[in-house]
Amino acid sequence: MATTSLADPHRDAELDRLRWIDNIPFWGVHAAAVVGVIWLGWSWSGLAIAAISYGVRLFAITAGYHRYFSHRAFRTSRAFQLVLAVVGLTATQKGPLWWAAHHRVHHKLSDQPGDVHSVRQRGFWWAHLGWILVKRNAGTDHERVRDLTRYPELRFVDRHAIWFTVAFAIALYLVGGAHALVWGYLVATVVLWHGTFTINSLSHVWGTRRYATTDDSKNNPLLAVLTLGEGWHNNHHYYQRSARQGFYWWEIDLSFYVLKLLEVAGVVWDVEGVPRHVRERTIKAAAARPAPPAPPAHPAAPELSVLLPPREPPPPSAHPHAG
Ligand SMILES: [Zn+2]
Ligand SMILES: [Zn+2]
Secondary structure, rough: OOOOOOHHHHHHHHHHHOOOOHHHHHHHHHHHHHHHHHHHOOOHHHHHHHHHHHHHHHHHHHHHHHHHHHOOOOOHHHHHHHHHHHHHOOEEEEEEEEHHHHHHHHHHHHOOOOOOOOOOHHOOOHHHHHHHHHHOOOOOOOHHHHHOOOOOHHEEEEEEHHHHHHHHHHHHHHHHHHHHHHHHHHHHHHHHHHHHHHHHOOHHHOOEEEOOOOOOOOOOOOHHOOOOOOHHHHHHHHHHOOOOOOOOOOOOOHHHHHHHHHHHOEEEEEEOOOOOHHHHHHHHHHHOOOOOOOOOOOOOOOHHHHHHHHHHHOHHHHHHOOO
16 A cells, blocks of 8 residues: 555554665665766766756656656557656656556645655655655555556556666666766766655745645746746646646746647647636636635545546547557
8 A cells, every 4th residue: 555544653663764775776876876977077978968868757757657647637549658657667766556656645635644745744855755765655556546557568567667777777888888877877867856856845845826725836937947847836736637737838848848749749649738717717716715724634635626537548549649
């Protein structure tokens, strides 16, 4: 299970203990990135390799793991669904089933007790990275992702997640030697990790709120640029089914622009936007309200009314763009 009852303090302490030995690879990648850059020295070509590696893999996380697997905000073929999964696996954030199952808990219980990564509940560093380093959140609640587990290929890649990231690192070394490994995997992965983590930590702390959601989510233009659009986090918590998280033209959302290009190319379709009446009416409604209400005593976030139930993508043959 992704979450566990808080009934037994001893068991909870054990489940929430930071497991330093188990997480040596995580800290090792950080250390190796620093040592690698000192050893090889500064390099503009290295920075370019890191930027490309960061951008491509982050897109697989933001558009794939987040907007597609977690929220089903657009449709695609079974083949491209697998491509998003495999590229996302090279980002070393476990598999799409694990990622989506935990993310759906975050939206279900947003900043209420039981939220897997809430600054309000357990502090900044827990929300940033502590929650992924403990036993409590190591497994996957497959009941939360039944729309995804029906694909055997997704279950397979999720189960063997680590080997895809190892293969990616080896491939970089074989193609470009230590230079490509250090910049393309080690440096890019550390930045990619913390870029993604900021959405769970900083985006619930730093920024402005357009919508009076029951959580602490914020909109932050700087984080939005750094994370390909994920920094419009208050928008996202308010209307989760949208593949577009920047609700206005000035709210830069690179993941959405790429998805629209892929839609023109026929690779994805039904890319959900934000209905104008939803966007504007909610702002007026929020402005008319005297103050946001206190969080409810039990975890029942009202924005769940717009969270699915998850859509089932059709088999590839059922859609004219498929294949
Ligand atoms: Zn989300
Ligand atoms: Zn959030």
